[in-house]
Amino acid sequence: MLAAAFGGVVWGIFGGALPGISPSIAMALLLPFTYGMEPVVAIVLLASVYVGAEYGGSIPAILIRTPGTNSAAATTLDGYELARQGRAGEALGISLMSGLVGGLFGLAVLVLATEPLASVALAFTPPAYFGLGILGLSVIASLSGGSLLRGVIGACLGLMVATIGTDPVSGVPRFTFGSPDLLGGIRPILVMVGLFAVAEMLEQILLPGWDKASARDTRLKLPDRATWKRLWRPQAIGCAIGTFEGVTPGAGGTVAAFMAYNESRRWSKHPEEYGKGSVEGVAAPECANNVVTATALVPLLSLGIPGSNSAAILLGGFLVHGLVPGPMLFQKAPDVVAGLYAGLFAANILMVLIGLVILTPCIWLVNRPKPWLIAFILALVCSGVFAIEQSVFDVGLVLGFGVVGYAMRRLGVPVLPVVLGVVLGFMVESNYRRSLVLSGGDHSIFLEDPVSLGLLALAGAMTAYSLLREFRKT
Amino acid sequence: MKLTRDTILGVAAVAIAAGYWTAAGEIQQSLLSDAVGADGVPRVLAVAMGATGLVLALRGAMRPTAGTEDDLPVSAHLRAAGLLAILALYVVLLPLLGYVLAIAGLIVAVGAYAGAPRGVAMIATGIGGAAVFWAMFAWLLGVSMPTGALRWI
Numbered sequence: 001m002l003a004a005a006f007g008g009v010v011w012g013i014f015g016g017a018l019p020g021i022s023p024s025i026a027m028a029l030l031l032p033f034t035y036g037m038e039p040v041v042a043i044v045l046l047a048s049v050y051v052g053a054e055y056g057g058s059i060p061a062i063l064i065r066t067p068g069t070n071s072a073a074a075t076t077l078d079g080y081e082l083a084r085q086g087r088a089g090e091a092l093g094i095s096l097m098s099g100l101v102g103g104l105f106g107l108a109v110l111v112l113a114t115e116p117l118a119s120v121a122l123a124f125t126p127p128a129y130f131g132l133g134i135l136g137l138s139v140i141a142s143l144s145g146g147s148l149l150r151g152v153i154g155a156c157l158g159l160m161v162a163t164i165g166t167d168p169v170s171g172v173p174r175f176t177f178g179s180p181d182l183l184g185g186i187r188p189i190l191v192m193v194g195l196f197a198v199a200e201m202l203e204q205i206l207l208p209g210w211d212k213a214s215a216r217d218t219r220l221k222l223p224d225r226a227t228w229k230r231l232w233r234p235q236a237i238g239c240a241i242g243t244f245e246g247v248t249p250g251a252g253g254t255v256a257a258f259m260a261y262n263e264s265r266r267w268s269k270h271p272e273e274y275g276k277g278s279v280e281g282v283a284a285p286e287c288a289n290n291v292v293t294a295t296a297l298v299p300l301l302s303l304g305i306p307g308s309n310s311a312a313i314l315l316g317g318f319l320v321h322g323l324v325p326g327p328m329l330f331q332k333a334p335d336v337v338a339g340l341y342a343g344l345f346a347a348n349i350l351m352v353l354i355g356l357v358i359l360t361p362c363i364w365l366v367n368r369p370k371p372w373l374i375a376f377i378l379a380l381v382c383s384g385v386f387a388i389e390q391s392v393f394d395v396g397l398v399l400g401f402g403v404v405g406y407a408m409r410r411l412g413v414p415v416l417p418v419v420l421g422v423v424l425g426f427m428v429e430s431n432y433r434r435s436l437v438l439s440g441g442d443h444s445i446f447l448e449d450p451v452s453l454g455l456l457a458l459a460g461a462m463t464a465y466s467l468l469r470e471f472r473k474t
Numbered sequence: 475m476k477l478t479r480d481t482i483l484g485v486a487a488v489a490i491a492a493g494y495w496t497a498a499g500e501i502q503q504s505l506l507s508d509a510v511g512a513d514g515v516p517r518v519l520a521v522a523m524g525a526t527g528l529v530l531a532l533r534g535a536m537r538p539t540a541g542t543e544d545d546l547p548v549s550a551h552l553r554a555a556g557l558l559a560i561l562a563l564y565v566v567l568l569p570l571l572g573y574v575l576a577i578a579g580l581i582v583a584v585g586a587y588a589g590a591p592r593g594v595a596m597i598a599t600g601i602g603g604a605a606v607f608w609a610m611f612a613w614l615l616g617v618s619m620p621t622g623a624l625r626w627i
Contacts, residue, residue, distance in 0.1 A: 198561075
């Protein structure tokens with residue numbers, strides 16, 4: 001079982017670090033190999049890939065501004081800024097240890113609170129999901145980099161991209177212009193890779209001085225005591241938000257990471273450092289998305305509801321071995337559940353040990369002469385994007401988003417609202433319209449559902465607070 | 475008069491919103507459609523973006539010095555466009571040449587364009603890089619990469 005955890009984490013980190021290979025793809029690639037394994041070994045292997053991949057996504061996010069996974073997008077903000085300041089080793093160390101804290105906290109929640117938290121998943125109706133999406137969008141006001149109007153334009157752009165594809169209710173094609181490649185919509189990772197990585201390379205090519213990057217850290221640097229003192233608060237916020245988002249099917253690590261980033265800035269003693277290379281800005285999202293790797297299993301294990309693509313692949317792993325997740329799993333296969341818990345614990349510890357070995361060479365890699373760094377990053381991006389669906393169209397799409405990202409930088413439009421719009425657009429629209437179908441077009445359904453009402457009220461309060469702060473600044 | 479970033483962005487946002495609104499009008503109506511319709515949310519987004527763009531454009535016109543202007547020379551944008559052209563060429567050549575040749579060409583071309591010293595080492599880096607990427611994606615991950623001109627492999 002330990003070997004399965006080790007192999008899973010190594011494979012997961014490798015897959016997660018490659019742009020385009022999502023945790024679910026990394027897991028799906030291994031699924032056929034699990035047929036001949038013992039059930040507990042197979043489940044541990046798949047769960048360990050999930051843990052490793054969610055962590056692995058942060059490595060390119062920090063080093064080359066390319067989120068390897070959707071949930072690593074928030075880490076690019078301060079992680080890459082730290083790397084640009086020559087503090088890549090420090091950023092990677094904080095990300096690694098925050099990932100460990102998040103992973104172990106999430107595991108504790110999974111072990112101790114699966115039963116009570118399962119009721120949270122059941123409380124989520126379409127109006128509640130709409131409220132959750134609006135709550136996620138409410139952080140746009142504070143992620144707009146000081147220009148709310150530009151942030152709103154960015155968010156609208158992201159939401160517009162999310163409407164491309166097949167309509168979630170009626171099934172008619174929208175904004176596909178006759179292209180079958182667009183019928184399935186545009187994957188958020190394509191938008192992120194274009195806006196972050198390709199735009200960054202288009203920017204880097206303008207800069208003179210094509211020598212080796214000047215890094216102060218050439219080795220991984222784990223946080224010292226003084227840094228830990230600064231990290232406990234963002235980590236605590238990441239743990240709380242990651243727990244809530246994880247047990248909510250469909251929310252996922254991306255929203256958790258962005259919300260944790262936003263809330264940690266709100267409660268930080270150094271909010272001015274955020275976006276300019278804040279260690280707290282790395283810790284909060286990394287902690288949150290690693291909590292989600294464990295808490296996302298709560299609805300799967302207790303109710304049989306796969307709340308994410310990765311959980312769906314894990315569900316597949318259970319089913320091929322004749323195990324049906326749900327309340328009866330704990331009675332019928334307690335050994336598998338216990339083995340999964342032990343495997344997740346081992347995976348989190350192994351994630352740190354493997355990270356200690358591989359991260360210094362990763363820093364070395366990105367300190368190569370810049371012309372080659374640019375060439376290899378673009379080759380990696382083009383290869384990774386093609387690998388998702390073997391689609392040349394997707395590579396062209398990413399280049400298109402690279403141009404959009406370049407133009408946005410020139411015009412001062414913040415990237416994060418676009419990303420949030422793309423990630424949350426489908427969730428918000430589909431649940432808004434499903435709710436209205438349920439209520440016969442009556443909008444009061446959003447106020448009658450207590451979860452929806454609570455989430456919308458929270459979103460309103462957060463937006464009002466951010467707006468007030470913006471106006472005070474100006 | 476020099477246009478500010480606010481004005482340019484505002485006008486661009488209004489133009490995008492207008493185009494999006496027009497495209498939303500061409501969405502076919504389904505018998506399964508709900509009260510909002512497939513074009514309902516897009517139209518709301520178009521109005522939101524258009525209105526925000528208008529406010530931004532007006533702000534730019536009234537406060538022409540607002541914001542930090544980005545004064546890159548045209549040559550800088552052309553340099554970025556050159557890199558983009560190499561990438562676009564890769565997209566075109568990928569199905570024809572196959573993954574190995576195309577990615578080796580991309581590495582060499584981008585490296586040369588970015589200022590790497592030219593010579594045998596450059597070619598070797600391109601070939602070596604292509605071999606590493608092929609090993610990672612085609613061999614290890616089992617991704618079916620285009621073989622193109624190297625179909626016989």
